[in-house]
Amino acid sequence: MKKILIIDDEVNVALLLSKFLTRNGFDVQTASNGTTGMECLKNGSFNLVLCDFRLEDTDGREMLKNIKQQYPQTGVIIITGYSDIKMAVELIKMGAYDYITKPLYPDEILNTVNKAIETQYALMEDLHDNGPIISKSKEQRKNTPNNEFVFGNSRASKEIIRQIDLVAPTNYSVIIIGDSGTGKEAVAKSIHMNSPRHNNPFVAMDCGSLTKELAASEFFGHEKGSFTGALYTKIGHFEMANGGTLFLDEVGNLSYDIQAALLRTVQERKVKRIGSTKEIDLDVRIIVATNENLQDSIQKGRFREDLYHRFNEFSIHMPPLRDRGSDIMLLADHFLVIANQELSRSVSSFSPEVVECFMSYRWPGNIRELKNIVRRATLLTEGDEIMMKALPLEISNRMAAFDYGVTNNGSAISQSENIEIKQNRHDLKNAALEAEYETILKVLKEVNFNKTKAAEMLKIDRKTLYNKMKAINLK
Template sequence: MQKILVIDDDTDICLLLRRFLGRNGFEVAIAHNGTSGLEILTDFKPDLVMTDFRLGDMDGGELLVRIKEQFPHVPVIVITGYSDIKIAVNVMKQGAYDYVTKPLFPDEILVTIRKALDQSTAQPSAPSVNGEAGSSTPAPKRPTGSEQYIFGNGPESKYLYRQVDLVAPTNYSVIIYGESGSGKEAVAQEIHKRSKRSSGPFVAMDCGAISKDLAGSELFGHEKGAFTGALNQKIGHFEQAHGGTLFLDEVSNLPYDVQVSLLRVVQERKLRRLGGTKETPIDVRIIVASNERLIESAKKGKFREDLYYRFNEFSIDVPPLRERNADILVFADYFLQATNGELGKQVRGFADDVVDLFMRYEWPGNLREMRNVIKRATLLTDSEAIQSRDLPFEIVHFNKLQSMETNTPPVTPVYVPEIPVIPPQTYYSEPPVSLVAPDVPKGEKPNLRSAALEAEYDMILKTLKQVNFNKSKAAQLLGIDRKTLYNKMKNYHLS
């Protein structure tokens, strides 16, 4: 029986998931905060973890990192709200398998869990976090005949297709730039499939999801006894990719000392496993990806400049979805047909208002976000076409939300008590003074200075009355300090 650990501070959601997943043949453990979840994790050894992003003692990003440090290859599904789409994108970059959004829909959860577990169990056994054999390891991701990257028909897609077509037959190293979720790995797979290495393996490694202590072992492998817990020999990703292509996603996240070893392997085309003495020749094409410019990372000291120049034989920019309007409906239809196949449904397309919403939305999560939106909408809809009611709030109300962000100036509320106007004699022990400021000689012809002084006198007097002669409040409303106010009151005989 496969095990699932659910971490959520909402007891109702925990009970719901325990009953539902239990009825579907899973053994479920529950934790109500991140700390207890990490404690249960060690003993329970789950096949999959589901965690809410917003927990009482830590956020999902921190918890995800700590889970991956102990069990780097256990898939983690993050539960989040649709208002947290950008957060969901970030946790995907940190190594989460996928995310589901509230409100939770049992069928959607079950499909996502089974896909994650199928992918996990399909992987060959390999060393765990301590290097021990028999536990799961990241499987080399190999393209199959059913996998196909949809380039679209727009000018951006045609230019991207032309670049892939040009570089694929060569043996160049390639850097692929693009935002998270834009399809960088799919482009790398296309390059591999069109290359002379297409019959060889395509091995993908997410450098952002691997613990810093394990990155060297994952890349180069290790010998038995190389470090504490290395009980068996391990074949690294370079050797797995021999004769094919190695794809390093978010390569700038590799530790600096691993970058030094990587540079040597790239230069010499030979590697030595950790703790080993024998050098093994390798024949691997390297494709790397990053969501930030590697030359900028090099200037910040985060990435070796010499390694950047080794990789930069050819570079490709994958445009974000918001810049590919001509292709939005192409991608939407592709994801709809794929979801129909998964769910066994016959949703034919999208209502006109949905098409309009898709074209106006900015898609911060790019293709990954669109896929998840359409999966959810297809599950929810009871019509032949997806309706706007099936879409998340931030897509339906995108224009209103944008308007609120850009057009509403920040307002600092100031409390001014409503006080009835009280006759002047309440405030003065002597008759009221003339409206003309005392330092302006009487009988002098009116000028700009005297007009300014009269206006200032009126403003001060009006404000003092408004706050019942509370000088601190008056100074605050007038935007001056108390000392300045006292001096002006003295000049105008108001003290």
């Protein structure tokens, strides 16, 4: 029987928790303060500790520190009031499994307790059978064409890898923060693949493309006939990701009422399809990504603070590519291998001029821009080396500050002449595609790759923009 220790100086709360968990099959012991709690741990082995953040003789921070130092294999859940949520999140980063807030709800308590114990068992089995998950991920750190996340050599990349190793084996929700194109989804997939959930689904959802009307159906699903146009039963993304990981990109774009429904689902770990009375139990890890400052959105009333704290059990900040100088050519080589496979080409390298150009360019579109430029250059290259003429204008003219280019014999040519030379290499159809590519890329950069704003500026709808980006391999 799984053993739980409850440490709470409110006798009534401890008694109610004890009776409830005992009825649900747990062996429960209680302690009224931190000192007594540590004595209980010394005299017996416990799978889990439920510890109130505010105790008469200590606090949750000190208790967590002592428990993790002396009994590292024992899970800890913090019981806290709403005003202490920020501190509870900090305690999670220190090693607590999760927190539950007062007033306490039976379903939330039972679900959180069960998941905490399951996670502890999964980690122990992995340690016993295979060694730590972290060790496995380090052994497999080789950049292959199938890799979503490319392991770089820069200090920033090494810090990201360290954080992935740290959080992947846990069940924490994660916020990945960074500019568009920095590789947030790749990091989310890496966390999933190095977690105990790696054999279960990874489901990605672009919150930026959701309308208010469709969001509930996409998240929670619906039953046939539940509303006008519901011609069939639809499984929502939460249900699709059950047992695995749900990745929510551009989460800051969700409407406030959808955030409220999302909060309830995250807290209760249950989902109900629109038009159904049946609740479905959820076991989903949530990873979200944003290029916005959610703290500012909270201050402006656009994002719920309680939902933010539910997501922010752990955070990873993605640096822009310009701050990862030593990774640029490593990434470029990786994308070249992928492009060769996609296009059945055998381009082997970049010319010294291209390497110098790549290293001096600011990369406003980050890794996504680099990937697209390498793919495009591979398509345009006829030999085995990518030359400057295969690069888009904003890249190839970078070293001449957009005023002059330099020919192979060293003579200067104007930018207009350079454009004419490039366009003479294409027929009319390709020239039109080239112009469309340049326009779309320019607008995306101006709006920091916000697709909604880009579509408005281009005077097309978002779906058309997606289709055009797909057509020119601009993903």
